[in-house]
Amino acid sequence: MMVAASAQNLWAVETKVLRDDTFADFNQGESTGTEILAEGKLRIGPLPRRLARTDDAIAWKAVLDRYDKNIFVATGHEGKVWRVEPDGKTELWADLEEVEATALAVDFTGAVLVGTSPGGKIYRVAKAGKPELFFDTKEQHVWDLIFDRDGVLYAATGTSGKIFRIRGPNNGEVYYDAEATNVMGLAFDGEGKLLAATQGKGLVLRIQRAHVATVLYAAQEDECRALTVDQEGNIYVAINSARTSALFDKLREERPSQVVQAPGAVATPTPSTRQADSLREALASMTSTLAGLGGQSSVVRIEPSGFASTFWNAPEAPIHALIADPSGRGVFVAAGSKGKLYRLEGDTNYSLVADVEEQSILSFTLHNGEIYFSCANRAAVYALSEKTTTSALFASRPLNAGCIVAWGNFFVEGDHTTTPGVQIELRTGNTADPSDKTWSEWKEAKQVGANLWNAGNPVAQYLQYRLRLQGTKDIPAPVVDALQFLYVQRNAAPIIKSVKVEKIGGEAPAPSSQQQPSSGTSRPPDGAVQPRPDSGAAPRSAGALEALVASAMGREGAQPQSQPAALGAASNSAKFTISWDASDPNGDKLVYRIGIKSDEEQLWKFLEKDYTSNRYTLDASLVPDGWYQILIEASDRPQNSEDTAASASLISRRFAIDNTPPELTNLSARKVGTNRWEITATARDAISIVASASFCVDTEDTWYALLPVDNIFDAEQETFRFTVTPREERCEHVVRIRVTDREGNARVGRIILSDNQSVKNK
Structure with a gap:
């Protein structure tokens, strides 16, 4: 039974601080044109520009037509290929029978080669709406397509892990059998040798010639996902512990069977109604599954000398794609399920350069210093210029004080963090979701000192801030190192959830061995129930x-x-262990008073008055026989003034001392x-x-x-x-x-x- 919980309507003594000053802190926010550095800094960065967005669920691949700068996008789950013009105008380029268009390449004539799944077919589309079957791999999936310098096409496939070399329509053969489940990515090194990343064995291969290859790297993880090569010949490979290709495991079961055609006709697999329905059900959940693969991911760098080392451990997984930075500053990596794009220059030298609305970035293509990337949920294409913008926006995650507090001033640390280079807005609420309509409107904070800003003293549990960074020739570009928000909690009373009184001795002792009757002793007594040898031990419960x-x-x-x-x-005097579960909502240290009272008494007799542990041992031999209760009173006075200290108490159940x-x-x-x-x-x-x-x-x-x-x-x-x-x-x-x-x-x-x-x- 709760006896009391008392606290005056006053604020606690201690002022507390919430800080945002690490990459992990800032990475939980949302940014537009803001670059987040590994050391935990915010600055103006490149601004991703959305070129197009379709109603498709996923954009598997994007490639650029270098002749007229159109971008082709392969999508799912309707097997469509779109052409996106430089001004963002979109045109349906091909509508294939297959449900997924997973790979793209553009030949020297400007025609688009499209790899599909399931079914493993490759189509050539020279004109809008006129796809032609170019080559049938007879495999389940086509994961990647790439042309060499001579215009020969190479195709990475699964689920038999084969690489095909295709010289023309229906003119292809197995170039290398990786003996893996899937070949996920292809690239060429500086010498023109084909590189391949596999899943199932997690290998990076350099293929010297047909059917001859060398292992450059063998990962402990299951999947080597993608490859890229920088200007110095370093090879970067994405390593995932979770298989992105696992998305297609169900599709493998639903591949249409080959139908029999008349002599001379081309046999085309046609899905049955059941297969088509099952395929679409699997694909309907594929995109959401893509966002939740999780696991651990990293980027490994293989130097021209052959030395391989971990270049970067991703803060989120999986890694879907990567591409060498055209400026020579490292590599761009798409990781996780929140549309995050990173630039890596080393394991501790990296930054988050883009945070887009769509869930996952799946592919990159490059042209004239600009990087283009495709996304899932929904299908979209973006361009990322190396040039930085003049302004950027960053919205933090909701800062949680743990309970309703009064927010005071806050500090902004960094370079050039004064107005007009930095503008800050705040909003508050008492739910974890800032989109909740019960949250306050954004309100501009006022700078009241060199690094000091006034929050307006809102009272709430959660606070979110939004930074607007500006830099021009007249305004130095700001760099934000940290923000620290001061607040004071309303002093809440401690909470005592339970008080337990447990006996730790005093029951009749358990016997050590069976005693047999000695010769000449009496016979067992007579009675309605035959008595048995017994120790006289008392049952511990109603047994x-x-x-x-x-x-x-x-x-x-x-x-x-x-x-x-x-x-x-x-x-048989016993001891009792008295224990209790107590906590303080403000995190204050607690002290306890322990009282005892029999049924016949009116006032509590206190055994301890400034006790700090939550366990106490009572020697029952020092207490008269009777029925008793224990009172536990908790107080937060060690960290509060006499006027603001709060207390609570709880009484145990009755127990006997005998x-x-x-x-x-x-x-x-x-x-x-x-x-x-x-x-x-x-x-x-x-x-x-x-x-x-x-x-x-x-x-x-x-x-x-x-x-x-x-x-x-x-x-x-x-x-x-x-x-x-x-x-x-x-x-x-x-x-x-x-x-x-x-x-x-x-x-x-x-x-x-x-x-x-x-x-x-x-």
């Missing part, structure tokens, strides 16, 4: 019924122990036959139920269990009636009776049997 059943069936539960003390009482053995009364014996007596006794305990009873005759070592007359231990008073027949017939016998309460306190009494009298002793 008397189990003991009754075990006894009735002749099973031995608790093992007999060594003979107890001959006569008298034995208290250090006194049961009373054994009304011992009497009645002779009922030759060498045979009926014995009656009553056991009573003031606090606990009587939990077990046993007896022995004369000098026996074995104690026999007794059951009360009602056959169950379930009350504070129990009556026993049993008969004994000593093994030896003599004029006097001694019967000892042991009774134990649930807390393990035991008393032993005796009765002396003779032919003429019975003597009662406690």
